[in-house]
Every structure is written in C-alpha cells, then in structure tokens.
Amino acid sequence: MLKQYSDLGPRRLRGLTWLNENTYAMKEGKGEEEKLIAFDLSKNKETVKWTPGSLTSALKADAVEVKSLPAFDKLGTNLFTFSINGAYYLWDVKSGKVKGYKNDVEGISDVHFSNGGDYMTYVKGENIYLKPLAGESKQVTVDGNRDLVYGKAVSRFEFGISEGIFWSPGDEPAFAYYRNDQSEVSDYPLVDLTKTPAGSDLIKYPMAGGKSEKISVELYYAKTGKTVKIQTDESEDTYICTINWAPDGNSVVLVTLNRDQNHMQFKAYNAMTGSFIGRLYEEKDDKYVEPLYPLVFTSDNSTEFIYMSQKNGFMHAYLRKNGEEKQLTSGNFPLTGILGMNQDKSLMFFEGTGENPTESQIFRLSLTDGTFERISHNNGVYHGVLSDNGAYFITYFSSIDVPGKVVIADNKGNVLKQLLSAPDPLEEYDISRPELLNITNEKGTVLHARMIKPHDFDESKKYPVLVYVYGGPHAQLVQNRWWGSAPLWMNYMAEKGYLVFTVDGRGSYNRGKEFEQAVFRNLSELEMDDQLAGVAYLKSLKYVDENRMAVHGWSYGGFMTTSLMLKKPGVFKVGVAGGP
Template identity: 30%
Template sequence: MNKLKIFSALLLGLLLVNNSIAQEKKKVALADVFKSNAFSQKSVYGINWMKDGQYYSSLQRGTAGPKVVKINVATGAESGVLIDGAALRVDFSSYSFNPDETKALIGSEVESIYRRSSKGVYHVVDLKTGQAQKLMDGEKIMHATLSPDNDKVAFVKDNNLYMLALANNQLTQITTDGKWNHIINGSADWVYEEEFSMSQAFDWSPDGKKIAFIRFDETDVPEFNMQTWGKLYPEDYKFKYPKAGEKNAEVSIHVYELSSQKTVKVDAGSEIDIYLPRIYWTGDANTLAFLRVNRLQNQIDLLYANGETGETKLILEDKSETYVDLDYNDDLRFLEGNKGFIRTSEKDGYKHIYHHDNQGKLIRQITTGDWEVTNLVGIDEKGKKIYFMSTEVSPMERNLFVINLDGKGKKMLTPEKGTYSVNMSKDFKYFIANFSNSSTPLQVTLHDSSGKLLKGLEDNAALQTSLENFEITQKEFFKFNTVDGTSLNGYMIKPADFDEGKKYPVLMYVYGGPGSQNVNNSWGGTRDFWHQHLASEGYIVVCVDNRGTGGRGRDFKHVTYANLGKYETEDQIAGAKYLGGLPFVDQTRIGIWGWSYGGYMSSLALMIGNDVFKTAIAVAPVTTWRYYDTVYTERFLQTPQLNAAGYDDNSPITHVNKLKGNFLLIHGTGDDNVHFQNSVDLVDALIKADKQFETMFYPNKNHGIYGGNTTWHLYSLMTDFIKRKL
C-alpha cells in the first residue's frame, strides 16, 4: 500500500472516530437531572476564617464522620484537626467559634422548623482539650450562642430565653411567659423569619453583661390551620400567620442585665402597630441600636437605646413615597472608637454606601453611580477601606470592589465576566471567591486583598469533563423593549441542533417578583438543566426579567408599587410577542411556567394574554394577595383596606373567565408560606367559570415540594404536560 493510500486510510479512520465521538454526545435526560444528579456541583463548605488571617477552617465529611480542619492560607495544606466528630462521637452538621477561638459550638440532630429556623442538640467543644460538653442533657434547643467571656451560653427553648453557666451547669431562665402561639422570646415569629430574613432574636452585649432580645406577643394574630395527612384521622397544625390587613404580633425590645437579673423594656415609641426587625450593639456596651419600621414600610428609623434605662433617641430616618426596603437598608456597621457607622440606602435612586457620625449626621456618600451596591463585604478600619459587591459592570453580574473610606480609589478586584460572591478574612488580607458564569460551573479560589489569585480550591473539572458528553447549549442573552419603551433583559436556550429555517415552540420561565433576578450571567441549577432537557426535546426556553425586578435601581423596581401583577404581566406578554416575531419561533406554541410569584405570573399571563400564550404551569402560586402575609404584601400593595383594587384587579381569580389555553396547577398541601388555600380558591373559581384545567397536589409537601420521589414525579409531570400541550 502506497503512502497516499495509507494517509487516506488514516484520515478516514480519524473521521470515523470523530464522527463516533460526536454521535456519542447524548441528550440531557430527566434521569440525568433528577436521578443520577449528573450536573451537581462541588464546593468548599463550612469555611470560617481564623482570627490571625493565616488560616481558615473547613467542615469536611468523610466515612468516619464530620471534622473541622485548619488550613494554611499560604500553602493550602491542612494544619491539624480542630474538631473531630468521630472522636467526640457526635455527627455534627454546623459549627462556630468564639472570638478567641478557644471554644466552639457544634450542632447535631438538627431539625428544621420553617425556612430559617431549626432546633438541635448542641455541644460546647474546648479546642485545647478536645472535650465536649453536651448542653441541656441533649434536649433540642434553638440559637445556642456563646457569651463574649466564653463561660455562658444563651439559647431559646419552648419560646423562652435561657442562659447556662458552663462551669457548673447552672441554668437561668430569663423569661417565663413564653407559650406556643402566644408569646415568643428571643426567636422570630413566622412572618419576621420569612420576610425579614431572621430567626434568632437576641444578642449578647460586647462585654457579656447584658442580653438584648425581641419579644413577640402574637396572641391576637389570627391562626392558620393546615391538615397533615397520612393517619387514620388527619391532624391539624395551627400557627400564627398574619395575612394582609390582619393583626400583626405586638413586638417589643428588652435588655436583661446578668448581675441584677432585671429586664428593662426599650422605649420604641407610642405606636404599637410597627416592626422592630433589627437590634445591634454599638461600640458602646451600654448602647443598643435598633430599627423601627412603620406598618406601611415607607419609613425606617434608626434609634439608640440606653441598655440600663431603656430610654431612646432617634438618630436617623429614611422615608419614601413608595416603600423603604429593609434588604436595601440593612448593611449597618458601627465603627470602633465611636467613629460613626456605615450603612446602605437607595435614597438617591440606587443602593449606595453612606458614612455617618455617631449621632447620625452624614459625613459623606461613599459610592455613587447608576448601579447598585448589592452588599457590604467588610470594612477594614485600619486600612480605611470598604469592600463591597456591585452591579457596576452589569446588572446581570456581580463583582467585588474596594474603595477608600473617603470615597476615592475605587478598584474592581474580580475582573472575570460573571457572578461572584466572596468570603473575606477577618484581617482583610485574603478572600475566597465563588465564581461562575453561564458557561462555567462554580470555581472556588483563594486571593490576596489585591485580587491576585493564590490558589484554586475547587474547579469542578470532573463536571466540566462530564458536560462534554451531553448536548448542552449556552444561554444567549438578549434585550428588547417593552410596551413603554423600557429595555428588558432576557436569555434564551436553543436546541443543540437548532436550525434557523425551522419553527420552534417556546417555553418561558418567570419569577418576576419585586427585587428578584433570574437573568444573570451565572451557572444554573436544577431547573436550568431541566430546561436543557426540554431544549433537547426541541423547545426553546426563554426567561425575561420584567419591570419590578432587581439590579437596575429603585425606579425600575418600584414601578409596580400598589399594583402588583399589572406591569409584570404586560412585560411577559410583550416578551412573548417579541419572540413570536422571530423567524424561528412558532407563535402559536408559546407557553410559560413559574413557581410561587412565578406561578402567580404564569397564571395571569395565560389568562390576560390568552391570545399569545397557549399553555401555562403554575406551581405553588399566590392567586390573591389577600391570602399572603402582611410584611411582604403590604410593603408593595399597602393594606387591603387602603388599596382594595391593588389586591383584586390583578388576581388570577378575577380573570378566570379569560382562560382559553392549557393550564396545569400544582401545589403542596403542607405549604406554610403560600397556602394551599390559594389553589383551592382558584380551582373553585375555574369550576364556576366552566373552565377545564389540570391539577396536582402533593400531600404534606411545603413550598419547595420535595422529599423522597417528589421532585422526580413533579418534573416528570410537568414535562409530560408540556409535551402534550405545547
């Protein structure tokens, strides 16, 4: 055989091999996503920076049990085991150090209550001896917290606040009036936990001589009743849930002094129909700061309280014609030596950083611009620098910046295009970055304070290799103008074998609630890979962030005030019309789906946009804001008594007569957040309107609808519905 024939044979062989490799790429199957977890990411968990900045600790789980290891920042090498679960015979899942790192609290047998609350068995570990002391003989308690002097632990049990002396196990009961569904001391009620992102409601003073706590009197708050199924006689679960316009808990702040064993009530003003969602000890061990929010949430006040007398002084107030969002005014940090405090506010139209003196007088606005500070990472007082995350590069991305306390010298420390979150060392010499973008799964890296990369901690290389075996298509980001000319952001996932000359059905995915964002340049989760499965079946999946969503300033977000659902629905319909005008989209086969607020949106879109949408799936939807909680709903709609039209005009129940397309309604009967009642009433209205639809309920499942075979069943159900109806 001559050389030309040999070369031709080799070339043919290579082509056959390459074709074989190309043909081996497989579609994303439902089982890959929900059974084998083929697309799950790895990370580095339980990281706590050590006080000297040269080490950090990490919680690791092995076959022998959990352990907390100490890792040298410079070398990346383990420098010893700090807590050994196997040696202690404790299968712990959480840990925290005291300030001088001589002791640690570990939690085991943790039992979730609601979204953020839990109770468990706690041990105090002496890091020098390795010995562990079990608290309360193993009774499950909440919010166990070491005192600053390390010899006491405060915690909540049965709605009362307690303190335990570690030396002799002497127990002090600080409050005695705690009672289920009546009085809560030191722990948040349901609505504070859900909407103010808090569960623990007490804090040690810096000198360990006092404990400040919040007391909730929810006696007169209406009870919500959920039935739990699975027994001969279903059981009732009753808890206090203040629905829009109904009575909230009466909330008060108190300070307990250890030496006198006396409790002082803080003067929060004469108005009792208020919120007290935050307490902070300032640099002065006798001064407690707290936030007071009015019922309509259009004013937030910062007050100082004397820890001995309870007397208060107004320091600062923020007002708005719409609402003042606590999430945008919650980065409050007190500087050492009574040098004032740093806070964030969106009073100039975007969330920015402000420096005030100790009495609230503005020293300067530190950051400015048509972009948002998303959170404060840390304040290096010695170096006079502030580290923060922002949307300056793009509202769809998050980057770390540093700026001098005087507002000068701003510098970006994370230059890659995508989404970062960071964990900074206590001495501000290092940070651990978690980075991803739409084409790169999670990358965990170690950097110095200048942003220089020191070490990779997790690159998800195995996942990236695995992805090469699947037909995965990248998100394509796009923009279009809605009905009022506002430019909206979106992304599109096309089939891997996309052909410009074909017409494809489209499934839109929506959440759309105030301040939320789905269109981000970041790696996706389970739902994104379900969307990849649908793309492999010949669907285009699209997501659009409507007006009212976050990352683009106060005006863009607040346009939906007092009229939730109207502009958001208009934008999703406009998005569908824009897509229907593209040459490769079948405008007769456009569907939409969403969960929670997204279920509310998908329901409205199918009904109001019945000439545009053919199919919709609503999972755990709000169907009338009259059924949702006070804090969230009234922030955006005021009360039903003040704004009845805002509640009713854009309720899906109001628009059932407009339903023409295919509708699938899904809810968990054990949803403590968006109650099953929402779907029951929508079903009732649909029946009265003589509208056919499909529905599925999941017994005893909460708002997340998961556990056991549930997730697989849910997504299989939705996939089948889409294939039949779109």
C-alpha cells in the same frame, strides 16, 4: 431535581472557612478518612485539625462516637461551635480544647452563643433559656406561648430579619431579643398532606389589612439576671427591623418602620435603663423604604455608623457621624451585601452588581481617601468571605461558562492560590447551554432574558415555547452564573422539543429603585407588559411557533401565570400555575 445539586452539579469544597487572620480550613476525604485540614498562609504550613477518630477522643467524656465531622460554625477568631447528636460544643482553635455545653434538652431551636462562647441561649416552648458553658440552664422568659413568642425572628423574615436573639459585643454578657405578641394575628391553615385523610396546621399569619404583630425588644444580663425593657414610643404595629448593639455594649440602636413601610427611623436607647437617647436618622419615601442591612459601627459608641439605603436611586453606603452624613459609594448599580472591614477599619468591602445587573462583583472602599473600586476581575458572579483581619478573601466565582472556581485572594483582588477549578459536570451530555439575552420593552427599557434550546436545534424548524415566569420584588431569575441560574428540568423540557424562555421584568431585583418600585400597588400589570415584550421578541424569531406557547410559574410566578391567562387571553395556549 435531575441530580442538579449532586452528581450533575459542579464540584464544591466542603466546610471551607477562615479559622483566624491567616488560616483557612476545609474538609477532605469521607468516612473514617475524613479530615479537617488547616492552611496557614503566613507560614505556608498545612496541619490536620480533626478526624472523626481524634474528635471522638476529644469527646470521650461524653461517650460520643463521631462517624463524620460536623459542621463547624464560626463564633469568632479561633472560636467555633458545633453540634453532635443534639449536644453543643465550643472549640478553641488556638488551644485545641473542646468544651461541651452539656445540654440534654430536646426540641430546642434558635440557638445562639455569647461573644466568647461562655453562654448559650435557645428557645423551647416559645420561651428563652440561658445555658452557661459551666452550669445549669436557666429559664429567662416564663409566659411564652402560641400567642406570645420570645427570641424568634419576627415579621415573617421580611426586612432582612433572620434571627430573634442578639448577643452584645461588649464585655458584659447580655443579649437583646424580640418579644412578639401575636395574639390578635389571624390563624392561617396549612394543609398537611402527610396524614390520611389530610389535616391542617394553623399558623399565625398577618394578612394585608389585618391585625399585625405587636413587637417589642427586651435585654437580659446573664450575670445579674436583670431584664431591661426598651422604652419605645412606637405604635403597636410598627416593625422593628434590626437590633444593633453599639460596640461598647452601652447602647442599642433599633431600626423601625411604620406599618405603611414608608418611614424608617434609627433610634438609640440606653442599654442599662432602656430609656430613649435620641433619633439618629430617619428616611421617608413616597412608596416604600427597605431596611435590609444591619448598621456597621465605625467607633465604640452609637453615634458613628455606616448604613445602606437606596434613597438616591440605588443601594449604596452612607456614613453618619455626629448627626452629619456623607455618601461613601456611588454608581448606577446596587450594592447587594456587606462583606466586612479590615482590622483598623480603614477599608470596607461590599458585593454589588456593577454595570451588569446579572452579575455580582466585589468592591473595596477606602474610608481614608474615599476610593471606591471593583477588585474582582471577570464577568460573572462572585461571592467573597473576608478573613478575620480583612487581609484576605476566600472568593467563589462562576459564570454561564465557568462551573466554579474558588481562590484565596488578597484584599486588592490579587489571586494568591487557587483551591478549586471545577470541571464541567455536564460535558458528556447532549444538552445545550443556556443563552443570555437582552430585549427591550415598549418603554425602551432593557430586560434580561434567558433561552434554552434543544441540543439538536434546527433553525429551519418551528418550536413550541414554554415561558417560565416569576417576577415581583426580590426575585431575579436571569444571572451570569453557572448555567445561567437555570434548573436542569428546563433542559429536560428543551430535549422534549421546547424552547424554554425566561425574562426578568420590572419589579425584579438588582435593577435599582425606580425599576423595582414600578410595580408598587399595581402588581402584575407592568410585569405582564414585560412578559408580553418577551412574547413579542419570541414571535420575531422565525423558528418560534407562536400558536403553541405555554406559561408556567410557582408562587408569585403562579400568580403571574393566572394573571396572564385571565387578563391576556389568547397569548398562551396553556398555563400551569403552582401555588399562586
């Protein structure tokens, strides 16, 4: 909206990625002049890898004309896949060769590639198909339908689930996949407004208290055609949250969660027989457990791994080795992502908020001496992409004052090369920059807030206020990133004479277990109290017109809007609830 992600958004680098241990690549130019340029840090050398013309020549056997370079998706060191006109290709960076999978099937989804790229899997008609790099497609499952779905993400993408097919990292080409029996899950209608008159499309949606999906896991071996069923003894409505292959490919570890979501288990299974090997770990909580991250194995087998948990108050890393446990990271802040390890697995890298919950920093952990340290330097939001050997980072940074910087850094955080310092795209516009604030609720808890004022703000005047609300688990609106994470429509409203205010209350993300679990089975109540703490702060400002206050939000924010209007009458003159 309002060109926030185009003309009025900060400049970005296109297609930036690591090709291998020392070489990164990115796109430059447009149209026929577009290039994929690679830069080797070890040789300080720049080369052109592709242009539309050179890629057209490489694909001449398929009579493909490339007008602009496709997105190159990293499969492994020096190995990428890409798609043009629905056909998929494998690019070997080292040899420069491109090979086509020559799939001419339309309407496919959930495409995945084996370790090394010799095979491709995809889903069509709720069944899984296997396509060798050289050979014809083979149907792996045959009974898929609307009620029985193979190879797709389950549980409505909760618990960190984003995929449905998982290739083995071992030498034997095999993949694991979800089998989702949703025959007893109720239908839910979605209104289709593209038709006249409007119609409805039915989807399967497990409602609270209703019948759930029956999820199981199977393995398929590409060379032999053998199918192995994992022999779980779980109840039918157990969630299977992550499927983790051991590095040697001989075992699979499933992370399971009961329907009440308060008992998580890590269970290992033999990958050749599907039989149960043993329980590696379990965790219980009076409220709920959240398995959001895959396991990171530190040896070839399944008995030594690193996992993430917030059982001690904040999300941190723990090492399990032969049944014993050691906490690896600590601090009164959560880790928010695993960035990877270096080549010899002596160092591990994470993202986390650090001391300020509105920020994201990069951290380095030594697995030899236990040193855990922040290696990013400025206040704001960082995101790091680790090179293949863990020696370098591509680091993205922004803050409320910095539109965006991209640098190459070593794994100690030292900047080696700046790739981009984006200019302020809003510099010539008469709009005011958002302000980040801290307020307290009635319990004395600090809450993070954001205020946007008109560019010609006059403290002697009285202004109406629009409170924008979301709230609830896994939501965070106020961050020290460019423009404070605020959409530009808020500045539009500010220029119409409003103050636009947002506060992240209890239940929102990146504040730790106690803060987030406070709303457990009591949704909206404490969140409303914290929104009213925001209102109290606003009323303390002499330039706020407390008789002209509005509240607005979408989705959970729509639910919060209706809750505030109905349960706290008289606070807001008007509420606009979107999709409550």
